[in-house]
Amino acid sequence: MDKLILGIESSCDETAAAVVLNGRTVLSNVISSQIEIHKKYGGVVPEIASRNHVLNISQVIDSALCEAGKTFDDLDAVAVTYGPGLIGALLVGVSTAKAISFAKGLPLVAVNHIHGHIAANYIEHPDLAPPFVCLVASGGHSHIVYVKDYMNFEILGRTRDDAAGEAFDKIARVLGLGYPGGPKIEKLAEKGNTDAVLFPQVEFSDSSFDFSFSGVKTAVINYLHKLKQRGENYCAADIAASFQYAVVNVLTEHTMRAAQAKKTDQVVLAGGVSANGALRRSFEKAAEQFGKKLYYPRPLLCTDNAAMIACAGYYKAQSGEYADRSLNAVANLKL
Ligand code: KG4
Ligand code: ZN
Numbered sequence: 639m640d641k642l643i644l645g646i647e648s649s650c651d652e653t654a655a656a657v658v659l660n661g662r663t664v665l666s667n668v669i670s671s672q673i674e675i676h677k678k679y680g681g682v683v684p685e686i687a688s689r690n691h692v693l694n695i696s697q698v699i700d701s702a703l704c705e706a707g708k709t710f711d712d713l714d715a716v717a718v719t720y721g722p723g724l725i726g727a728l729l730v731g732v733s734t735a736k737a738i739s740f741a742k743g744l745p746l747v748a749v750n751h752i753h754g755h756i757a758a759n760y761i762e763h764p765d766l767a768p769p770f771v772c773l774v775a776s777g778g779h780s781h782i783v784y785v786k787d788y789m790n791f792e793i794l795g796r797t798r799d800d801a802a803g804e805a806f807d808k809i810a811r812v813l814g815l816g817y818p819g820g821p822k823i824e825k826l827a828e829k830g831n832t833d834a835v836l837f838p839q840v841e842f843s844d845s846s847f848d849f850s851f852s853g854v855k856t857a858v859i860n861y862l863h864k865l866k867q868r869g870e871n872y873c874a875a876d877i878a879a880s881f882q883y884a885v886v887n888v889l890t891e892h893t894m895r896a897a898q899a900k901k902t903d904q905v906v907l908a909g910g911v912s913a914n915g916a917l918r919r920s921f922e923k924a925a926e927q928f929g930k931k932l933y934y935p936r937p938l939l940c941t942d943n944a945a946m947i948a949c950a951g952y953y954k955a956q957s958g959e960y961a962d963r964s965l966n967a968v969a970n971l972k973l
Pocket of ligand 2: 751755776777909910941942
């Protein structure tokens, strides 16, 4: 039986709603980004994010239904991100989803944001099915996940400090490029030399798949600081390229090693950082070398959106996992 799901996402600075049929057919995917608002502060200000979600959410949901040519009465369920993320921001989506569920008598599905990022790949690749190894790299997370089936996950590696996207955002800030940093570093790095500076790529002695990005972040900051103290000029493009290379190389190497360990020939990329062209090229090369099939979503589905939440919600609903109306947001929700 067909299942039409309204997805709602408000975990950070994007207010988003989407209507998705049977988990994989996107009828609408509306995203209202607050980037312009947060730019002047150099990053997301949580209270401002919550307030803007409140202002935008009804309009975004109306647009999603209208673009899909559907009404609330056509829906079979409402899926919403309930964590991880900024608590005030999450609460806006969760309260709205609960209100719709109550008013329309619709089942409610609570979605983990990281599950959503992984699910973006099911929308993009109709042939993709678990098991596979997935790198989820975004502003808040850097995880290597073994996706056993649509609802079962094993975390193989995680960051022990900063997320990869967080490091991109920080380095963009010190280079004066603004927020969000990832796309700006990527663009600048195109004109730079990846071998200009050798920045650290942390490996743990227990040969775990974990990451650490605070070292490379500090190394870039110290490097710039020393040059500035000596009054020496530097080439920002070379620094961006060398930094990006160090991060991309570690992400690629650990993920491929994890895929080898799990004996899977499917490797999947997800999350905002997976929109990065250098990262994609590095994985393409490694996938060819290791004989793996590589999947990643188009950039719009890499960063936060609600179609991925509706998709993850579909698989949760298929396994009968519904939430009740006592659902609360969980800022540090684990996968
Ligand atoms: O998945 P996402 O939209 O939100 C979170 O769940 O965090 O990811 C946002 C992060 C930001 O840190 C942003 O700088 C990074 O993804 N990002 C990129 C690129 N596009 C977005 N990082 C590197 N290269 C990009 N092209
Ligand atoms: Zn995200």
